[in-house]
Amino acid sequence: MTHPIEIKALVFDVFGTVVDWRNGVASHTAAFLQRHAPNLDAFEFADAWRREYSPSMEEIRSARRPYVRLDVLHRENLLKVLERSGITGVADAEIDALNLAWHHLDPWPEVVEALGRLKRRFIIAPLSNGNIRLMVDMAKRAGLPWDAILGAEVVRAYKPSPQVYSETVDILALEPAELCLVAAHNSDLAAARRQGLSTAFVLRPTEHGAQQKTDLAAEQAWDFVVNDLNELANRLGC
Template sequence: MSETDTSRPASAPALPKVLAFDVFGTVVDWHGSIVREVSALRLPVDPGQFAIAWRAGYRPAMARVRGGELGWTKIDDLHRMILDDILVKFGLEDMDEAMRRHLNLVWHRLDPWPDAVEGLRRLKSKFTLCTLSNGNLGLLADMAKRAGLPWDLILSAEVFRHYKPDPEAYLGVCEVFDVAPAEMMLVAAHQDDLAAARACGCRAAYVERRFEFGPTLPKDVSPDPANDWHATDFLDLARQLGC
């Protein structure tokens, strides 16, 4: 965003104490990472379409848990359920168990966006940073280790047994750090996630990830005035927050 853009509200709010980050799409490039792995495996499919199809099953699978159709199920297992389904749709139903397990763990090996690590390091100089992801703890730990993501704490829907956008997830972060909702800010590339956080009294910072779904499906990254902050990336957010 250029210097003439209004990324910061005219009456800037007081700064939060804790920044909680959505991860898939906000911190890491799930689409590009899956395309990379599918291409490396030389699967006879369009890697981009395969990535989109796999991600498309994410919300419906979580809805089955949130609606009570399934008991608590961690994301690794939901990802595997979705994978088994789309392998049939893509004509890959003969893939063996070892390959299915390896491919399913691609979600542990997602690459960060180019600005993510340095941006987080800068933000960490002033704020406490944690994840607030629907990804399970083991997945998030593996991802952080591989990518060098400098979290102060890894939190997950698994801790609260509630997937976002259930309010228990956002308020759970506040409880962990013993802060008021207004002292916690969710950082995300998804307006619905931010709206759910705001509904709990938490702060909201939108980060543009225009190509989250790949170069052929750019997202609308227009600012929402309901958010406290709007940034082009983590480095821009760090600049705006004085880091």
């Protein structure tokens, strides 16, 4: 287990760990669906959109495609979901506006308070697959008090590619164990651990809705296992 004094910075997975993407995307798509496909469920639409997330990034992780930012992938994925849903004839401007749903997600209830506590002692930053503008818009709207915006667009690679973690360590001028990844996803933490980072698992049992079947428990002996970010702040003496 990592002693808290060894940690100098905390970086956070964002979608699911810091913000509630599913309720947020469903909320932002509800009015759109009411206009164009009133029989479609907004949560099912959000889930379908999210299912395209990892496959689209795999094209870049595998080097079959050069890096493009997540906003581009989200829009391409949205077009796929619209086509499969039989929604046609939507103006480009309306598609662009809908794609911004990911910029306007709400944090989980304790997040802003907990980040404020952690910021007093540690460098805190997102380590997200979301691009810089997306992270900035989200932070300004939700009051997320980041010290920096780090992640995929900074290193031009998508998690869980090793360089996302190793290059972030270098950017912050730290030793790997001095940087702790905070995430609700065991796979993200496993990739970070392989690069020597410290790890903190935070439980988000409804990220995918009430019937969630993944990431309901820590799958390894992570350095910290907590129920929310305030508990992590307590464990770190903040």
